[in-house]
Amino acid sequence: MHYHAQTILKEDEKIIQAVLIGNGEGYGDIVDRYQTKLYRVSYYYTQNIEDARDLVQDIFIKAYNNLSSFKQGSAFSTWLYRIAVNHCLDWCRKKRPQYAEVSCLDIFSTEEEGPEDLYLRQEVASEIQAAVVNLPAIYSTVLILYYFEDFSPQEIAEITNTSKRTVETRLFRGRKMLRDKLHSKSSGGEGHDLLSKPGQLAQLR
């Protein structure tokens, strides 16, 4: 694992060095290596394919134009994710439409595994994504990176330019806020506690 991370670091660095002395075509290798990852991050923030695509393109172009400010020897992926997250947050501040309220989640109040299971799971996923991205930005970002994309608190700290301690605290609070949000949405404000019932979302408690 550690070895793998080192290899990626070295390969990235090699490509970047070549680009910085004029091999512009070499940047295509960087795009190949990171486009899916950055698309995923962008999608969590935008919740639609077209905006996510536009964001990814902007992020890669921005990174290319600022490549000379990347400090050789540090992790390129951290630098790239930092640009990506900041760009997504900018986009959210300026353009993101207010999402419709998370709709009925009572479909998860049952434990039965029906044929629609996969569909339901995807529905759950998109409901949760919408709930996450509608949290205040400092919480949504750490939750996205930790839960959706499997980053460690240390890596998140480097990407978001903060301390590991702060990331841990935000993860605690963010998860609580997410749980409360899903809870209140599913209860519909009628004191009906769906999350106390068995089901996937109930496990979030």
Add this chain to the structure above:
Amino acid sequence: MTCYRSQDSWHSYVKQCLSDAERNEMASHLGHCPECRDIVSDIKKTIKIISNPDIPMPQFDIKVNIMDSIDKNRYKQNLVSVNTFRLFELRNWGFSMIAAGVFLIAFNLTSFSSIIKTDQVTELGSSLSKQISIPLDKVSQAAFSFLNHLIPTSRTN
């Protein structure tokens, strides 16, 4: 409720990215603290439910658009500046060689002219010595002024 360690690095603990010492110490705390155990178990459950969610992937090529949009020659200047520097170095070396050559000629001519001057005063006529010595002085002066052109700093001394 509220163990003083409830806000500890449990998220790092779950992702197994702590030092061995830290990790062992936290594991032993979990052994006797049900509250922190619940926290760890909640984090693990949440990971299980919401990690790596399915999202719709684009059917279009992102890479082509990016590669069309960037200026691929943007960093060519870096290469050019490296080459220009080398060329500049080479030119300086060339100038140094020429300067050294001219300096040697100037030095030789000056000493040659003074030898002729002293020897010729007695054996040849003074007019002849002037005829020979003046052009030689001029040549050496020209050589020196050429040197001064090449090495501007030496002119101030």
